[in-house]
Amino acid sequence: NAGVMQNPRHLVRRRGQEARLRCSPMKGHSHVYWYRQLPEEGLKFMVYLQKENIIDESGMPKERFSAEFPKEGPSILRIQQVVRGDSAAYFCASSPDRGANEKLFFGSGTQLSVL
Amino acid sequence: GNSVTQMEGPVTLSEEAFLTINCTYTATGYPSLFWYVQYPGEGLQLLLKATKADDKGSNKGFEATYRKETTSFHLEKGSVQVSDSAVYFCALRDNAGNMLTFGGGTRLMVKP
Numbered sequence: 001n002a003g004v005m006q007n008p009r010h011l012v013r014r015r016g017q018e019a020r021l022r023c024s025p026m027k028g029h030s031h032v033y034w035y036r037q038l039p040e041e042g043l044k045f046m047v048y049l050q051k052e053n054i055i056d057e058s059g060m061p062k063e064r065f066s067a068e069f070p071k072e073g074p075s076i077l078r079i080q081q082v083v084r085g086d087s088a089a090y091f092c093a094s095s096p097d098r099g100a101n102e103k104l105f106f107g108s109g110t111q112l113s114v115l
Numbered sequence: 116g117n118s119v120t121q122m123e124g125p126v127t128l129s130e131e132a133f134l135t136i137n138c139t140y141t142a143t144g145y146p147s148l149f150w151y152v153q154y155p156g157e158g159l160q161l162l163l164k165a166t167k168a169d170d171k172g173s174n175k176g177f178e179a180t181y182r183k184e185t186t187s188f189h190l191e192k193g194s195v196q197v198s199d200s201a202v203y204f205c206a207l208r209d210n211a212g213n214m215l216t217f218g219g220g221t222r223l224m225v226k227p
Contacts, residue, residue, distance in 0.1 A: 004158060033214070042119065042204065043159075045214035056214065091158065106151075106158035 004029075004094050005074075006107035013082050014115050021077040021110045025094030029105075032075045034067060037089040037109075049075060055098075082114045117142045121205050121218035128195055128225050136190040136221045138179075138205035146207040148172075148181050148188040149215070153202045162190075162203070197225045 005024040013019050025032050030051050035043040048056040049069040060067065064082075069075040079086055089111050095104045122137040140148065147166045151159040163172030168183035177192045188205060205218040 035215075035217075040219065042121075042217035042219040043215075045216070048214065059214070093159075104161065106160070108156060108158045 004092055004105050004107035006090075006092050006110050008110060009108065010111045010113070012113045012115065015083055016081050019079040019082050019086070019112055019114075021079075021090050021092075021112070022074045023077070023092030023094075023107060024074040025092075026105055029094035029096050031095045031098055032069050033093045033095075033104075034075075034077050035091045035093065037091065039088070043091060046077075079112075082112075084114045087112055087114045117146070117207060117209055117216040119205050119207055119216055119218035121203075121221050123219070124202075124222035126221060126223050128223070130197055130225055130227055131194045132225075134190070134192040134195045134199075134223065136203055136205075136223070138188045138190065138218060140186050140188065140205075140207050142186075142207055142209055142216075144210050145183075146209045148179070149206045149208070150177070150179055150188070150190050151204040151206060151217075153204065153220075155201070159204060195223070195225045197227055199223060200225045 007022050032049045034046040037043045045059040047060050047067045052071050064080045066078045089109045091109045093104050093106045118141045120139050149164045150162040152162045153159045163174040165172040165181035171180045179188050179190045202220045202222045204220045206215045208215050
């Protein structure tokens with residue numbers, strides 16, 4: 001049973017470009033969480049999704065950021081018109097149930113670097 | 116709002132030394148508390164948890180006790196190994212249950 005898969009592991013973008021980060025949850029998991037880790041800081045919650053629904057996006061910046069988790073395929077975190085301040089590690093986690101930390105599994109993250 | 120504060124790293128120890136990584140929190144109500152570990156090149160893994168005051172979480176020789184009076188959840192291990200070298204994150208989840216609030220992480224380096 002493969003774990004949570006995130007790709008790419010490293011993504012380099014120039015200012016103004018778009019970044020698309022992908023997360024394939026573990027098999028049987030329908031809940032996906034995205035976290036961001038800025039340099040020298042802890043992980044910050046961004047968004048919580050279930051299949052085809054955004055449940056909680058209280059941690060998402062109001063502009064340029066969006067997330068989806070379609071019925072088929074991976075969850076996508078999309079950042080439009082990236083700026084240097086978007087450089088961070090983005091982690092995805094999945095679980096079969098809401099709030100089930102014992103069954104919450106994290107991916108290895110995507111390191112986004114904005115030049 | 117909720118917050119978690121961890122001691123800054125890196126923490127460098129010799130093998131078989133005693134480990135303490137301090138963690139304190141601020142939250143309303145009675146949150147659940149967690150320690151996650153991230154080995155090089157991997158995602159975060161749940162190490163241990165405690166869901167109410169005075170609970171002790173333990174796993175792989177690591178322990179942490181939920182202290183409500185001091186709002187702390189310090190991680191301890193009596194004898195560390197080189198394989199324990201990793202980044203350790205303290206976290207809490209409030210009663211709403213949607214998200215984890217993480218500390219900044221503490222890098223542990225164990226030398227043979």
